[in-house]
Amino acid sequence: MNKNDINNIKYPVVKIKKSLDEYNDKIIFKEKLDKANEMLRTYGVPKDAQKPR
Amino acid sequence: MKYEKYEFNAGEKFMSYDFESDGPKGKITKLVQYIETELKGFYNLAFGDKDHVTGEIDDFVITNNGDSKKVLSTVVSTVYSFTDKYPNSWIYAIGSTKVRTRLYRIGIANNLAEIVQDFDVYGLKDGEWYRFEKNVDYGAFLVRRKISKFVV
Numbered sequence: 001m002n003k004n005d006i007n008n009i010k011y012p013v014v015k016i017k018k019s020l021d022e023y024n025d026k027i028i029f030k031e032k033l034d035k036a037n038e039m040l041r042t043y044g045v046p047k048d049a050q051k052p053r
Numbered sequence: 054m055k056y057e058k059y060e061f062n063a064g065e066k067f068m069s070y071d072f073e074s075d076g077p078k079g080k081i082t083k084l085v086q087y088i089e090t091e092l093k094g095f096y097n098l099a100f101g102d103k104d105h106v107t108g109e110i111d112d113f114v115i116t117n118n119g120d121s122k123k124v125l126s127t128v129v130s131t132v133y134s135f136t137d138k139y140p141n142s143w144i145y146a147i148g149s150t151k152v153r154t155r156l157y158r159i160g161i162a163n164n165l166a167e168i169v170q171d172f173d174v175y176g177l178k179d180g181e182w183y184r185f186e187k188n189v190d191y192g193a194f195l196v197r198r199k200i201s202k203f204v205v
Contacts (some may be wrong), residue, residue, distance in 0.1 A: 013060060014134050018072060020064030028086050028110045029099035036090050036145050037096040039177070039193055045095070046175045046182035046195060049143060053200060 058126040061085075067138040068194070070131045076118030081147065083124060084110050085131045090145065095195075096135070098146045100128055125160045133171070136198035147193040154192065162187045172196045 027033055061072035070085040082103040087096045090101045101110045118124075132144055146152035158176070163167060165187060168174060176191030180182070 013129070014067075015060070015062045016065055017071065018065055020069040021066060021106065023086055024064060024066055027088060028084070029088075029097070030100065032099045032147065032149065033088060033090065033097050035147065035161060036095075036193075037092075040090055040095060040145070041184070042090050043177060043180050043200035045092070048127040048175075049195075049197070050171065053105070053141065 057123045059123060061127055061131060063131075063134055067135055072127050074120055074124055076120045076161050078118045081118055083127075087131075087142075087144070092110045093103070093143060095143045095145055096130070096139070097146050098128075099149075101149075117171070121156070122160070125157070129164075129168075131162075132196065137191055140164075140198055140200070144196045145193065145195075151172050156192070157194065160199055161185060168196075170199075173196055 054129055056097040059072040059074070061070050063070050067073055074081045074083055082105065083100055083125075084103050087098055089183050101106050102111050102172070126129070135144070136142060148156060148157065161174060164187075165174070169185075172197065174185040175195040176185045176189060177183075177193040177195075178189060178191050182195065183191075185191070
């Protein structure tokens with residue numbers, strides 16, 4: 001697959017890099033996560049999120 | 054998004070991704086993380102620069118590598134990858150600064166016709182969630198993959 005192919009597809013070419021799993025349970029962006037939790041607690045979620053799919 | 058994008062790597066659980074921004078300031082590793090919030094099924098999307106020396110990740114740094122659209126396009130690609138793996142998840146996103154949140158809003162607005170083919174997109178304004186519309190100043194974003202668009 002060349003660069004043009006990569007740019008034209010919506011679904012990405014993904015390479016697996018096992019070392020990235022070290023970040024899975026590590027909160028790297030703590031301020032952002034804290035803010036996200038605060039916002040979700042305060043404002044909730046869209047009404048659509050409360051309906052089953 | 055129709056812009057160029059970088060190739061990227063994913064962890065085996067598809068929760069963490071990285072890619073290299075390549076521009077006038079050289080090669081800079083970007084890390085993207087999806088982490089579940091207190092609300093089950095809702096994941097915070099965040100990304101930043103990885104310092105090659107210290108390994109620290111910084112999402113406040115202004116990289117200025119001349120490729121912000123390509124970086125954002127690549128981050129959007131990770132949203133596709135993540136929601137392929139976790140199809141019922143909601144992705145929450147906000148910039149580390151108001152300027153960045155505005156940048157994300159512009160990025161979504163400029164690609165809205167394409168994005169809404171695959172995602173339900175909401176913006177937070179005045180304490181309420183609304184379906185995303187152009188030219189509205191939102192404080193945060195929530196997206197969810199549409200079921201009919203999954204590639205099985």
